[in-house]
Amino acid sequence: MTSTLSKPTSRMYNIYGNTITLLTVYILVIIEQTNPLENSKNAIYSVTTGMTTFHEFILNYPRGAYTGMRTLERNAIVEFDAHLKRLTNSLALLKWDHKDDHINQAMASFKDPTELKGKLVPLLKKGLESFYEQINTEHETKVSVMIAYSFQEQKPRFAAHFTRLDPILQDRVKVRLEYRSRSTPEVKDSRWVRERADLEENKPKDVNEIVLIDSEDKIYEGMASNFLAVRRDEQGQPVVMCAGLEHVLLGTILRLVVDICEKYHITFDWNFPRLQDAREGKWEGCFITSTSRLLLPVETIYCSPNEKVEFKEHSEIIEFLRQQIVQELASTAYKIL
Template sequence: MDLASHIDRIVNSLRLMTFTDQSPDTEASEPESVTRALAPFRNRQTVEQLVVPMLKTGLKKYYEVDENGDLETKVSVVVAYSFEVCMVMSLQFIGVAYYESRVRFAAHFSPLSAPLSGRVAVEVDGEPRKVAGAKDSQWVRDRLELEHTKSPTVNEVLLSDSATGNIYEGLSSNFFAIYRGDAGAGRSATVHTAPLEFVLQGTVMKAVLTVCERDDIPVQWQFPNIEDAREGKWEGSFVSSEYCVQ
């Protein structure tokens, strides 16, 4: 597990996100009290000091009760801020409602199923994410409709710009297209993937890029285009996530 990259992602995501008690579609600034409470989690050194002991304790407890000892473990770390309204019942503040200033910091452990093998089916549907660089739980809620409406035989939904046909990424994966080369012109096949400022770079994507660099496979940070696929310019394509490279 590339723990360093996951810690970087937590910190970078929190720096990009704004926590308010307003609707996600409402432009609002983050209250100073919230910013102060989240400050330790926007500092990489502090997050590492908090995450590592929590994971050690959590994994130890998990393996004590885990009945699937042969499977790898999926670990999810969540940092959130609660705006839960509480009622104070005291002589001084009878019935007064106030916002409970509390950061939620937790880890969840579950079995990680073996990745799928072979070909997968995808469909192109849905617009790109609003804040691509942040691994935001709001995106999990936003993508539910796409997950519920996709065909039962479809493994992943690719997000695209309907005006240009540019493909960004999957709901939970990065996307790559292999563009055909031209041996006669001395042009080799090239891997195309969306520019990083428009997508969330997964840890498996980094492994793919490492292999491309090692084997001298050219990589272009350009959007794969659906029209290019229809015109036969693609030699193939694949998605990558912690669950698969297909």
């Protein structure tokens, strides 16, 4: 039996007598542990369904740490250990607006990888089971985990958002450059979701990602992705370039790219890709990586309203990395169901 909840829903608005469709969203599930300081045996969960987008979900909570996961075969989480580490590290580095020993004590179990795993796995299990009960889909699932502290309620907030993951794009994509940077790139801070909201809202429909660049034409990362470029050295061997980790967040798929490059003896250069090199044709190509999109080659970079850099040819090394990423996913997955 096909569930109607699996169908996309468009939000309709009437503006001056004209009905306009602004966004297509899928029915989703949100799960929250309402007694977050308790262990999994005593955990109480609230489960709700609705049409809350990822951004709405994150912004509905106080400031905190978050991460975006994806399933494999609908029952396992890719790069689970990396996501666990990201959450604990981000919480440890977050500078709260208030300094209080009570906050540190309340958040202690979420900063410890072993204790967090003991809370997170049951939350994900309950969430995935509830999602599949509500939604009849063969697609993989995108899971966003949020850990925050509510000063109003004087307690942590611990929740996850489950939604259908669209099939991975097979075509190359377009990106647009934006002269902006993140203040704490090493932290997966929900404040960044709020700060980038205007970029999301104004992103052209044909653009897959907004990529951040500075006044010296050094390219950092995408709003929700890592950015990498490929050049050839003097011997004609491929070199993969990415901004250093003091400037960007180490995404889970970027981590896989680094491992694959090491495995196949492909040089990896932790230095900024520079726009001028792209303009001069020194790049073989470039690509973005993220949990939901995996590895997407870039066809066009929109530098400004009047300038763009296009990559006419497919890069063999980028296609190789793309294929290897798919093959490596299974080895990093942690079974939840």
